[in-house]
Amino acid sequence: MASSNASNDFSLQGKSALVVGAEHSVGRAAAVTLAEAGARVVLASQEPGTDKRLKEVAKLVNAAGTKPVIRVQDAAMRADLSATVDLAAKELGGLHILVNALDTPAYGPEETNDDTAFDKIMENNLKTVWMSCQEGARVMLRQGGGVIVNITSVLAERCVPNAALYCAAKAAVLNLTRALALEWARKGIRVNAVEAGWLEDESSPANKGDEFSKTMLKYLPYHRLVKPEELGGALLYLVSPAAGFVTGESIAVDGGLRARV
Amino acid sequence: MILDSLKLDGKVAIITGAGRGLGRAMAVKLAETGADIVAAARTQSQLDETAEAVRKTGRKCLIVPTDVTVSAQVNALAAATIQQFGKIDILVNNAGGGDGALGKQLPEITDDEWRRGIDTNLSSQFYGCRAVIPQMVKQNRGKIINIASGYGLRGGKHNFMYACAKGGTIQLTRSMALTYAQFNIQTNCIVPGVFPHNEATMQFFKGGKFIPIGRVGQDSELGPLAVFLASDASNHITGELIAIDGGGLAGGIAPTGVSPENTN
Numbered sequence: 442m443a444s445s446n447a448s449n450d451f452s453l454q455g456k457s458a459l460v461v462g463a464e465h466s467v468g469r470a471a472a473v474t475l476a477e478a479g480a481r482v483v484l485a486s487q488e489p490g491t492d493k494r495l496k497e498v499a500k501l502v503n504a505a506g507t508k509p510v511i512r513v514q515d516a517a518m519r520a521d522l523s524a525t526v527d528l529a530a531k532e533l534g535g536l537h538i539l540v541n542a543l544d545t546p547a548y549g550p551e552e553t554n555d556d557t558a559f560d561k562i563m564e565n566n567l568k569t570v571w572m573s574c575q576e577g578a579r580v581m582l583r584q585g586g587g588v589i590v591n592i593t594s595v596l597a598e599r600c601v602p603n604a605a606l607y608c609a610a611k612a613a614v615l616n617l618t619r620a621l622a623l624e625w626a627r628k629g630i631r632v633n634a635v636e637a638g639w640l641e642d643e644s645s646p647a648n649k650g651d652e653f654s655k656t657m658l659k660y661l662p663y664h665r666l667v668k669p670e671e672l673g674g675a676l677l678y679l680v681s682p683a684a685g686f687v688t689g690e691s692i693a694v695d696g697g698l699r700a701r702v
Numbered sequence: 703m704i705l706d707s708l709k710l711d712g713k714v715a716i717i718t719g720a721g722r723g724l725g726r727a728m729a730v731k732l733a734e735t736g737a738d739i740v741a742a743a744r745t746q747s748q749l750d751e752t753a754e755a756v757r758k759t760g761r762k763c764l765i766v767p768t769d770v771t772v773s774a775q776v777n778a779l780a781a782a783t784i785q786q787f788g789k790i791d792i793l794v795n796n797a798g799g800g801d802g803a804l805g806k807q808l809p810e811i812t813d814d815e816w817r818r819g820i821d822t823n824l825s826s827q828f829y830g831c832r833a834v835i836p837q838m839v840k841q842n843r844g845k846i847i848n849i850a851s852g853y854g855l856r857g858g859k860h861n862f863m864y865a866c867a868k869g870g871t872i873q874l875t876r877s878m879a880l881t882y883a884q885f886n887i888q889t890n891c892i893v894p895g896v897f898p899h900n901e902a903t904m905q906f907f908k909g910g911k912f913i914p915i916g917r918v919g920q921d922s923e924l925g926p927l928a929v930f931l932a933s934d935a936s937n938h939i940t941g942e943l944i945a946i947d948g949g950g951l952a953g954g955i956a957p958t959g960v961s962p963e964n965t966n
Contacts, residue, residue: 450731450926451708477704619952626914626949627958638938662883667938673704674935683926686895686919689952690945697883700876700941 450683453480457533458680459526460540461516461573462487464494466642466669467592468542472498474673475680476506480538483529485512487543487569516543516569519576526576538680539577539589543569546644547607554606566610567617574621578630586629588680591618592672595638595695615691622689631688633679638695641666662697707934711736714787715932716779718770718830719797721748723899724849724924726755728794731925732932733761737792740783742768770797770826771818773833780833790837792932795830796849798823798867805860819863824870831878835887844887845932848875850943852895852951872943879941888940890931895919895947914949914958 458475462468463484472482482502484495495511502509510532514521530536545565547558554562570591581587596604597611615634622632639647639657647657647666658664675692678684693699715732719725721743729739733756741752741763749765756763764786768775783790799822803815827848838844853861854868871891878889896912897919898904910916927946930936945951 450929451705474704622949623914623953626953627916631915662880662940663938671938674707674930674933675939677704677708677935678927678930681926683923684946686915686923686948687927687944687946688915689949690947692939692944693942694939695942696938697879697941700879 451478451677451681453478453538453677453681456480456537457483457529457535458538458540459483459485459529459536459577460542461485461522461525461569462542462544463498464488464491465542465544466640466644467544467637467672468540469498469501470669470672471540471542471592471676472502472509473505473670474677475538475540476502476509478677478681479506481507481533482509483512483525483532484509485514485516485525485529487516487545487565489513489515516573517564519572522572522576526580530580535584536577536580537587539573539581539587540676540680541570541573541589541591543573544592544594544644546646548604548646550603551605559606562606563610566607567613570614571617574617574632578621578625581630582625582628589621589630589632590676590679591632591634592676593618593634593636593691595636595693595698597636598699618691619689626688631684633687633689634691635672635675635679636691636693636695637672638667638693638698641668660701662701665696667694667696704935708929709736710929710932713737713791713932714740714783714789715792715794716740716742716783716790716830716834717794717796718742718768718826720752721745722752724894724897724921725794725796726752727921727924728796728928729763730755730759731922731929732792733759733763735929736761737932738762738787740764740766740779740786742766742770742779743797744769770829771821773829776826776829777833780837784837789841790834790844792845792847793830793834794847794849794928795827797826798849800864804864807860808862811862816863820867820870823864823867824874827871827874831874831889835882838887839882839885842886844882844885846878846887846889847928847931848889848891850875850891850893852893852945852947854893855951875943876941883940886937888931888936890936890939890941891943892924892927892931893943893945893947893951894924895945895950897921897924910948911957912950912954913947914953916958917948919946919948
């Protein structure tokens with residue numbers, strides 16, 4: 442008998458996926474993974490004015506699988522998100538998979554955080570995720586089911602100084618994931634999360650060669666940062682038909698960070 | 703390519719408790735995905751059935767009757783694997799379970815019953831890790847999957863040995879992960895929810911009561927999760943627990959469908 446048929450359990454052939462935050466390294470990695478597994482993908486931005494970056498991501502997704510649909514939008518605008526979700530469902534004949542790769546890093550001392558900073562940080566890192574889940578679920582409930590993955594951070598569980606509100610927002614995304622999973626558990630929608638460890642990308646403060654970066658590398662079990670593409674396996678498992686009994690859960694891709702004291 | 707990284711062609715996997723239930727399901731799925739299997743359990747007849755199912759996929763199955771509470775037998779299991787296949791890529795520490803002492807009043811639990819509960823569920827996994835690690839270190843490659851339980855994270859009335867052992871499984875997983883990260887060995891934990899193996903449990907959870915997603919788990923569903931954790935697709939995941947429980951650990955404190963009264 443021939444070799445493996447991993448494809449059957451993890452294949453996304455015939456599935457449609459929307460990635461929100463596709464301009465970020467993690468969104469890009471998510472989109473490429475979904476395309477490689479056979480899904481048709483809509484790339485939606487978190488920020489407006491990201492046409493160029495989305496086109497670059499689209500090239501990678503095209504090479505990986507199929508030509509994606511591009512949607513530059515402002516994920517903080519409910520009307521934009523709503524229209525994006527409807528467009529995705531229309532273009533792809535339904536919406537099976539929603540991946541929220543929404544993130545706006547916010548590092549700085551507490552004394553510089555004021556009420557405006559609170560609103561901004563929560564809006565960019567939490568409210569966008571919640572709005573996107575609501576809009577996605579609107580379509581998925583109509584269809585009878587779907588799957589959502591929220592990509593958050595190990596900061597949700599392992600804090601650092603200089604990031605109080607950012608850590609709080611990341612944890613809120615994690616708990617929102619669990620609560621929404623319970624909300625829609627009997628309505629066919631699974632909701633899970635991927636917790637990204639300290640990433641090797643342009644926005645990561647651990648990737649700068651400074652004292653903080655050196656310290657992280659010393660204490661991370663693998664002594665290196667997580668490459669965004671390394672999130673792909675966990676993401677694929679969670680959205681695949683094989684994970685039909687998994688909901689309200691989070692998989693951390695963190696090279697063992699959370700396992701240590 | 704992500705789908706390629708999920709293949710297990712040519713890998714060798716030891717699975718304990720492989721005679722039935724979750725162990726058998728994982729053995730068959732790992733084999734379907736390309737791995738040769740070393741099946742360990744106490745009961746020869748059950749192992750024979752598992753081997754038949756594995757061989758139907760075209761992969762090999764070595765049967766090693768093993769009492770996982772006896773470390774010499776677990777060592778022999780590892781040795782037999784190396785002798786037959788020359789390597790150990792994957793260990794699934796699945797053997798375990800409750801027994802007659804589960805539910806007993808605390809003052810009536812004997813020393814023997816305490817030790818047996820810990821040995822069956824935790825010592826067995828420790829012995830397994832200890833037995834395979836030298837080979838995995840030599841290879842600079844390995845995957846260890848420890849099967850835990852919701853009772854490894856939460857308590858239960860009159861549930862002492864099983865809960866303590868399963869809690870230990872989680873800590874064993876974390877310490878193994880940290881100790882052997884530098885040798886490219888990932889150790890992770892699967893936390894199964896309700897996967898009934900008797901009529902009484904099926905009746906208790908009938909209609910998916912207490913389980914948010916509305917149904918109990920099917921043994922076969924453990925398979926793809928074990929494949930994921932045994933594959934290159936999870937190489938940067940270690941010391942992690944993954945619950946496959948229909949949302950039970952996220953909720954599950956009351957029959958599902960019950961929610962607080964609206965305040966809006």
